[in-house]
Amino acid sequence: MTKVKNPKLQNPIEKHFNEITRYHYYFYFLIFTSKIPIFWHVLSLIFLSPPVDYHCNVTGVKNVNSTKNVCPCDEPLWDRSMFSETMQTKFGLYCARIWLISFSQSMMYVGLLVGALVFGFLSDRYGRRSMFSMSCLILAVSGCLVSAMPTAAAYTLMRSIEGIGTGGAIITSYVFCIEYTGVRHREIVTALFHIPLNISHLTLPGISYLLRHCDEFQLALSIPVFFYIGMQWMVMESPKWLMDSDRIDESVVVMEKFASFIGTSRENIRNQIKEYHANHSPKARRRIKIWHVFCHKKLGLNFFYMSVIYFLCGMGYYGVSQYIGKMSGDIHVNVAISGAMLLPGTIAAVFLLKLLNRRTFLMSTIFLSGLFMIIVICVPFHYNWGRVLIACICNCFFFVSFIIVFLFGVELFPTSIRNSVLGILSVISRVGQITAPSINALSENASGAVFGVLALVGTLFCFLLPETKDTELPSSLDDTKILTRGKPQLVEDGQVMQNIATSSTE
Incomplete structure (x- = not known):
């Protein structure tokens, strides 16, 4: 049996990141502002191919x-x-060729799937920073080239490449951000991370209003992304990823630069990181691969439960957004209103994530999403304004569920496979997103019933997940074994590390 020298030793990187410093404000500003142009591309088809008579x-x-x-x-x-x-007028998409519009959007979603999956694996292997910069490079170049494509086929191909860059940038930036955040502020940072998405949703109609030509509009969305390619040189790599990848010297260098930037002592950093690394058994430090998820019952079940929830959140949020989009009126106003309705939920999540357990909060939001959708179909059609209002509330709860599952997924899986797992979960979420238009093809009440009932069923899968609030990000398989459905103890009391030590010696 392997003994652990000091089971109460706290992760020194998590400890240093428990306070928000000057470097964090600088780092978060860059990451958060990058989300605005990145998510413009997710929603851009609304104005690239709007209904044109x-x-x-x-x-x-x-x-x-x-x-x-x-x-x-x-x-x-x-x-x-x-x-x-627009896309229709530029390529003559009408009558027998009208299907190319929806096909181009489907290919964009396929690109998002591929980007999330591929860059999830690559960032676990080569690092968060370099893969985020690479994603932005692909997105910026392909986004600009979309406007120069001479045929609908070339346009669709380039849109799919644009999707690859978008999917990669989304998945790598979030994990990068959370690994720079300590336990104390993880909930707040996660909620604030989604506010740029709301800003993106709100500002996109304004860009379209000013630029009514699809090529000018596309260039305006893509050019700002070139700035974020420079993240490779503007920020430092995740020290937690470096340490858990056994690149101790590089991790020490990053933490020493971090200490110099914020003006604190750097004398004991090397000893702290090496001592923490040495006090984990070889078994605990072993870098597991993505397929090991299916070799361990508890990890595999957590992955299955999260897969179902990710699918329901993707289907529900994008499906109900399309459901609301059937409203008549000015397209710019409608899109802006739907984006504004999400802000209250995002702001509330900032506070509720600190107060509520992950599992309880997620169960509540998904249950309320289903409940409000069922209420929608019970309201008579002549109260259309009431149906729209309740559907917007339902969509807000679905969006908040997305915020929670992003954080939940990060806290459930070890560092060596964290991005890979989130990449797969994002793929599953996109599959749910792709199924949403088919559900909305049903009658209004039938599609609402599907969204509502499936959300209520999803509450059960939330109940089966373990609780992760106030725990350190797991570095190894042993770290994930101590998670239970009850509220875990705070990491400061050292008991969590004692449990890891016990597990490591079995």
């Missing part, structure tokens, strides 16, 4: 309305009163 140029027909949006049509005259150029 056309009249068929038929000689001898006096009633213009009789030729509106008719098929077949050889010479469409597009209504350019709202947008000067």
Whole structure:
């Protein structure tokens, strides 16, 4: 049996990050602002291919309305009163070719799947910082090239590459951010991390309002991303990833630079990190691979439960967003209103994540999402404003559920596979997102019932998860074994590390 010398020794990196410092403000500012242009690309198709009417140029027909949006049509005259150029007008997508619009968006989602999965693996292998910069490079270049594509096929291909960069940037930036955050502030940072998404949702209609040409609009979304390629040189690599990857000297260098930046002593940093590393058994330090998730019952079950919840959150949030999008009115106003409705939930999450346990909070938000969706379908159609308001509340709860599961997933899995697991979970979430349009193709009440019932069922899977509030980010498989469905003890009392020591000696 292997003995642990000092089971009460706290992770020195987590300890240094328990206080928000000048470097954290600088680091968070860069990460948070990067989310605004990145998420513009997720929502951009709303304004790249909005509904555009056309009249068929038929000689001898006096009633213009009789030729509106008719098929077949050889010479469409597009209504350019709202947008000067869109995907439809640029590539002639109407009648038999109209399917290319939804296909291009599906390919964008496929790119998001691939990007989240591939960059999840790559960032676990090569680091958070370099893979985030690489994702931004792919996104910025492909985003600009989208506007120069001469055919619909080339446009769709480039959109899928744009999706790869977007998916990679989303998944790597969040884990990068959380690994620079200590236990005390992890909930607040997670909630604040999603506010730039709301800002992105709110500002996108304004950009479209100013730039009515799809190519100009696309360039405006893509050019700002070039700035964030420089993150490779503007911030330091995650010291927790370096330490858990057995790159101790590099981890020490990062923490010494961090101490110099904030003006604290750097004398004992090397000894603290080496002592902590040495006091973990070889078994505890062993870097597990992604397939080991399925070799350990508890880890595998947690992964399965989170997969179901990620699927439901993706399907529910994007599905109900599309459900609300059926409202009539100005497209710019509608999108701005739907984005503004998410802000109250995000702000509330800042405080509730500190007060409530992860499992309790997630169960509550998913249950309320389903409950409000069921209420929507019970309200008579002639109270349309009431149905819309309740659906917006439902969507807000789905969005808050997304905030919680992002943090929950990070806290459930060890460092060596954390990004890989989140990449797979993001893929599953995107699969849920892709299924949402098919559900919305049903009648309004039928689609609402599907969203509501599935959310209520998802509450059960939340109950089966262990609690992770106030625990250090797990570095090894043994760290994950101590998690239970009850509220864990605070890491400061040393008992958690004692449990790890006991597990390591068995």
